[in-house]
Amino acid sequence: MQVTLKLFASLSPCLPPGAVRNKVDLEVDSNTTILGLLDSHHVPREKCHLVLLNGVFHAPEERDKVALKEGDVLAVWPPVAGG
Amino acid sequence: MGWTGKVLRIDLSNGTSKSEPLNMEWADKYLGQRGLASKYLVEEVDPKADPLGPENKLIMATGPLTGTCASTGGRYSVITKGPLTGAIACSNSGGYFGAELKFAGWDMVIFEGQSPKPVYVTIFDDDVQLRDASDIWGKSVWDADKYIKSTHQDQMIHVAAIGVAGENEVLYSCVVNDLHRAAGRSGVGAVMGNKNIKAVAVRGTGGVKVKDFKAFMDATNAGKKVLKDNAVTGEGLPAYGTQVLMNVINEAGAMPTRNGADVQFEGAGDISAEAMAEPRRTDGKPNLLTNQACFGCTIACGRISKVDETHFTIQNKPEYWHASGGLEYEAAWALGSATGTNDLEALTYVNFICNEQGIDPISFGATVGAAMELYETGVIDDKVTGGIELKFGSAEALVQCVELTGKAEGFGKELGMGSKRLTEKYGKPELSMTVKGQEFPAYDPRGIQGMGLTYATSNRGACHLRSYTVASEILGIPEKTDPLETDGKAGLVKAFQDATAAVDSSGLCVFTTFAWTLEDIAPQVDAACEGNWSVDKLLEAGERIWNMERIFNNQAGFTAADDNLPQRLLKDAAKTGPAEGLVAGLDKMLPEYYELRGWTQEGVPTNETLERLAV
Numbered sequence: 200m201q202v203t204l205k206l207f208a209s210l211s212p213c214l215p216p217g218a219v220r221n222k223v224d225l226e227v228d229s230n231t232t233i234l235g236l237l238d239s240h241h242v243p244r245e246k247c248h249l250v251l252l253n254g255v256f257h258a259p260e261e262r263d264k265v266a267l268k269e270g271d272v273l274a275v276w277p278p279v280a281g282g
Numbered sequence: 283m284g285w286t287g288k289v290l291r292i293d294l295s296n297g298t299s300k301s302e303p304l305n306m307e308w309a310d311k312y313l314g315q316r317g318l319a320s321k322y323l324v325e326e327v328d329p330k331a332d333p334l335g336p337e338n339k340l341i342m343a344t345g346p347l348t349g350t351c352a353s354t355g356g357r358y359s360v361i362t363k364g365p366l367t368g369a370i371a372c373s374n375s376g377g378y379f380g381a382e383l384k385f386a387g388w389d390m391v392i393f394e395g396q397s398p399k400p401v402y403v404t405i406f407d408d409d410v411q412l413r414d415a416s417d418i419w420g421k422s423v424w425d426a427d428k429y430i431k432s433t434h435q436d437q438m439i440h441v442a443a444i445g446v447a448g449e450n451e452v453l454y455s456c457v458v459n460d461l462h463r464a465a466g467r468s469g470v471g472a473v474m475g476n477k478n479i480k481a482v483a484v485r486g487t488g489g490v491k492v493k494d495f496k497a498f499m500d501a502t503n504a505g506k507k508v509l510k511d512n513a514v515t516g517e518g519l520p521a522y523g524t525q526v527l528m529n530v531i532n533e534a535g536a537m538p539t540r541n542g543a544d545v546q547f548e549g550a551g552d553i554s555a556e557a558m559a560e561p562r563r564t565d566g567k568p569n570l571l572t573n574q575a576c577f578g579c580t581i582a583c584g585r586i587s588k589v590d591e592t593h594f595t596i597q598n599k600p601e602y603w604h605a606s607g608g609l610e611y612e613a614a615w616a617l618g619s620a621t622g623t624n625d626l627e628a629l630t631y632v633n634f635i636c637n638e639q640g641i642d643p644i645s646f647g648a649t650v651g652a653a654m655e656l657y658e659t660g661v662i663d664d665k666v667t668g669g670i671e672l673k674f675g676s677a678e679a680l681v682q683c684v685e686l687t688g689k690a691e692g693f694g695k696e697l698g699m700g701s702k703r704l705t706e707k708y709g710k711p712e713l714s715m716t717v718k719g720q721e722f723p724a725y726d727p728r729g730i731q732g733m734g735l736t737y738a739t740s741n742r743g744a745c746h747l748r749s750y751t752v753a754s755e756i757l758g759i760p761e762k763t764d765p766l767e768t769d770g771k772a773g774l775v776k777a778f779q780d781a782t783a784a785v786d787s788s789g790l791c792v793f794t795t796f797a798w799t800l801e802d803i804a805p806q807v808d809a810a811c812e813g814n815w816s817v818d819k820l821l822e823a824g825e826r827i828w829n830m831e832r833i834f835n836n837q838a839g840f841t842a843a844d845d846n847l848p849q850r851l852l853k854d855a856a857k858t859g860p861a862e863g864l865v866a867g868l869d870k871m872l873p874e875y876y877e878l879r880g881w882t883q884e885g886v887p888t889n890e891t892l893e894r895l896a897v
């Protein structure tokens with residue numbers, strides 16, 4: 200199934216080739232979890248601060264339990280803020 | 283100490299100035315800057331005064347930590363009755379001006395009356411002069427800065443000036459210091475223009491004394507370590523600036539887009555922090571050159587950018603081929619998402635013009651967004667806009683608008699009134715995205731519910747900086763709350779409002795609170811100032827300040843009915859993203875908020891509350 204991975208700020212170097220403007224579409228197995236996808240791209244776990252699946256925040260303890268679905272968008276940031 | 287203990291009072295009508303002692307009883311209750319200067323304002327200005335009349339006053343105020351070695355200790359605020367809102371206004375700025383004012387020996391400067399002719403004011407330590415400004419009236423902030431430094435042959439002078447927008451009393455004109463730091467909101471620049479003050483130039487050769495030097499060094503060094511070790515203030519803000527939020531808020535479905543019709547902007551990635559750092563296709567160089575710090579700041583979130591020289595905005599204007607203040611998140615949002623425009627170079631140029639002419643980019647961009655909706659729905663046409671094809675997404679139109687607004691020429695004159703007056707004029711007040719007449723900034727309350735209550739109750743009209751619950755609701759600072767929930771938000775908003783009022787009164791930057799709590803700030807204030815400044819005392823001062831501002835507004839004629847949001851946010855559900863189907867649940871939060879504040883359900887502080895806080 201296809202999902203979209205978006206990695207921002209200092210995490211963007213973890214995106215695979217083919218990514219355009221912080222975003223890449225990926226083919227993944229149907230039982231892939233949030234954490235599984237991030238691990239497979241070597242995104243340092245301790246840097247995954249803001250993890251939004253379809254815009255909704257998922258806390259660290261949920262990330263190895265929530266399986267991705269077709270068309271999901273996973274967007275991840277290190278600790279950032281603004282105002 | 284911390285305070286210099288001296289207030290400079292300038293009577294513009296008579297051209298005189300005098301020094302008076304700071305009211306230390308008030309300083310003990312209101313700390314400094316926002317709180318203390320607001321106390322002077324509410325004591326001296328009739329809440330019903332015309333903001334653009336000689337009876338209004340304009341105060342430039344520092345905090346006790348301004349000019350010290352505390353990190354970010356360079357802030358000052360401009361306090362007045364705001365012409366955009368008719369409410370109390372307090373706009374905070376960084377740069378170097380505030381610290382220099384302190385070095386010159388002044389906690390605050392109170393401008394009263396109205397000068398019969400344009401002047402600029404020089405404050406060189408104790409030497410205060412009102413000088414003829416006819417050579418720079420009609421010129422930009424940047425020209426005024428250059429003129430003053432060269433006239434007085436001193437590059438160390440720091441200047442806070444208005445551009446032509448302030449001279450023309452554009453209702454959201456700002457006071458710009460150090461070329462591109464601004465006391466931005468509520469039209470404080472129009473008040474300065476109305477008083478015929480083009481600029482205030484300061485040069486100080488003194489220092490700032492603190493109560494306990496050793497304790498102060500220990501506390502400020504500990505504070506700096508916390509900022510350095512924190513991933514947000516130590517890495518995120520210096521590298522990406524506030525603009526890193528562009529993608530965050532868009533993904534979270536809380537990005538007010540095209541005058542708030544949508545909550546996600548398809549062009550967000552094109553105008554984000556990440557896009558600013560990418561090499562451009564045209565010249566291979568990035569928009570962002572470097573970051574920059576305000577006085578004494580160890581975070582350095584500021585952006586310095588350069589527009590592509592071949593871009594249509596500046597290809598024939600070499601005077602803009604230099605580096606200057608780049609896009610911060612709020613400006614990028616207002617000029618970009620609110621108008622549906624994704625041309626990063628155009629937004630950067632428009633931001634330059636806002637700095638140069640002294641225009642608040644938030645209210646300007648949001649007003650252009652409202653005007654674009656009026657145009658696209660056929661309410662106004664080319665005849666009204668003077669031929670500007672005011673379509674959402676048009677960078678050309680945005681550029682034409684900014685060039686006319688400061689000068690108050692053509693359609694720019696109408697834009698300069700702000701979206702409330704503009705949409706009312708054309709019979710569509712519901713298209714104004716304002717609270718108390720001030721445009722709301724870059725967070726849609728349908729996707730971040732706490733911000734709905736924040737905007738509705740902000741004492742200076744819609745504002746994110748009065749209680750930045752985004753920190754908790756989206757960013758998880760200090761702890762994560764659900765942005766789509768209204769439960770618990772009344773308490774969250776009140777806590778943020780009180781703490782922020784204290785920080786805004788200290789001389790420190792509110793961005794420190796991404797890492798610091800009041801536990802980090804209280805020892806720094808206490809080591810500098812007499813008065814046993816504990817966390818509790820700071821919070822109580824913050825709550826007192828909030829109530830004092832509220833009373834001023836109530837006396838100015840505001841009621842609970844003004845603690846409201848645009849109908850669009852209350853009636854039209856978000857169309858996409860996590861908040862799809864949701865409206866702003868203000869009615870679920872406001873009664874509880876009043877109760878927590880110790881106010882009646884009419885939004886009036888009870889006698890018991892006022893006695894408890896000794897307002």
Ligand code: SF4
Pocket residue numbers: 354376377574575576577579580581582583584791792793794
């Ligand atoms: S954090 Fe940013 S805005 Fe605040 S003082 Fe530092 S550079 Fe200025």
